[in-house]
Amino acid sequence: MRVLVIGLGSIARKHIAALRNIDPEAEILALRSSIGAPSCDGVRDIYDISAIKGTKIDFAIISTPTSEHLRSLMAARELDCPLFIEKPVHHTLECESVVRELMSSGVLTYVACNLRFLDSIRFIKNAVETRGVAVNEVNVYCGSYLPEWRKDADFRKVYSSVPEMGGGVNIDLIHEIDYLYWIFGIPESVVKVLRNGSSLGIRAVDYANYTMDYGNFCASVVLNYYRRDYKRTLEIVWEDETWLCDLARNMVVRTSDGQVLFRSDDSILDTYEAQLRYFADLVRNNKKESFNTVGDALSVLKICLDDESER
Template sequence: MGSRYLYLLRDELRVPVVAYPKRPARASELRDQGFQTIESLEELEQYNTLHSIVATNTGEHLKDAQLLARFGKVLIEKPLAPALSDLEGFNQNGDVDTRSISVAFCWRFSLAANFVKEALATLGQVYHVRIECSSFLPDWRPGTDYRESYSAREAEGGVLRDLAHEIDCAVWLFGYPSEISGLLSNNDQLGIRSEESADILWVAPDGATVSLRLDYLSKIPGRSMKACGEKGTITWDLLKSTVLIEAEDGSEQKHQFLDERSAMLVRQIKAFLGSGDDAKLLASYEEGARVVALSDTARRSSFSQAWETIPDLGIE
């Protein structure tokens, strides 16, 4: 994701950008591609840096954000942190204003997602929501061994962290639950330590049941959301960027959106830089922390084989 941000900032938004890669070899590659790089954070002082994007490994997100926060606003690639325990140890001295930290849940900037958010009112009472995100982890990063990636690590990877967009979308659209049931599985199909799949269930504040299926195992990818209510259904296909509304009278409306991933990222970056109209869509530190709490509680539920209460984070 770091490279994608660099190219979008430079080529699409024409924003001056400096890269701070962790690996020396990567620094050389980026310079060959025309990017300016630095070797230490102290070098940032000369650039009058106001905005930083953290796209490092999940386990390094909070540490890197704490170092960069003194320069200005920080956008952290999802998830905010691997686990709740990481959040508990963050910013203990209170030297970071967490209001300056945002979390990169880019699907909030999807045209289709915002259409769905408005269209949900046409369903009346929503009874049930089904969200699925299925893909094949070995296909994610061509030319690399997926078993060596952070996705494969028990402490940093797994579908709950990698596919946190789905969890955030569910909460953003339907509200945050108080308890959750989760079933995580690793049947050693991929040779990784993290969970290969997760099935999650909760009850939204308005009474709708919300179920999610996330997995690394599907060679035929799928990404969708279906909401069923008293007056019809809404089906959003995230891969095809279509929204189908089926009304109780049998009529159908199908909407197609030009929702390329790069366009969503550009809208998100503009909001972060303060140059767009979508600042309200940015996920706050608190919202990112709640996704971590929800994921952690799903793990706990899978272990206990019982419904578990999501802890109150006490974040102002």
């Protein structure tokens, strides 16, 4: 298997590690922006995509900063190969025409929202589809402390803090909106509050609050960058009882009595290999569509960025 990586940052290195577990003999190439950029062992650097035109590339991984995704998509589509794209598809709707072109071209695309591979989220999705009990309310919360994300860097200067680079919890933590879209589909309407008035003092959105109306119930989503005690939960208020899914612990409990309904020993880190294995299997089997195409990712991005009239 020959794979091109566009963007060789920390997330790309996670994907490369996963790829080597899946296929130790994989040939990995990296499209670099400059000759002086740090290399990665066992990865062959190239500096112009034209250098590999005519070479069979099994798929490309796009893992550049979010603000560079559109440029990377435009470069990668010249190779006419399957595309594994780190989330989100972009940070603005400038990408819409390119997304439409990719969808009409028939190229296999997958936007990497790895929480779809977390066992506890999959347990919840299966329950929603099969349990036969009405959902009355959904509450999602994700709060963590941005200054501790990258302890060797000034948190005010990393992309998460810079709107022009695709920073802000509404984009950076798009996973929560994505898995709601995966489980429940597109909401009928969305009301949102986006702000950056916390003590972090950054320009990017550091607090987001969404109310997503699904007709028979509403889902509330709260995201922030400033919570020191990490919390990542999904609460389902059924007609008959309430379940709490703790993503950090990969478990689901019934809140009335604390009974554990589901538990997995895997962690969120394990989902990176699971999703890449899924995509590699699609490529090997010559599949033409994934369960999170660029079209799906565009729909999720519109929930995060647009008012309801533009969806």
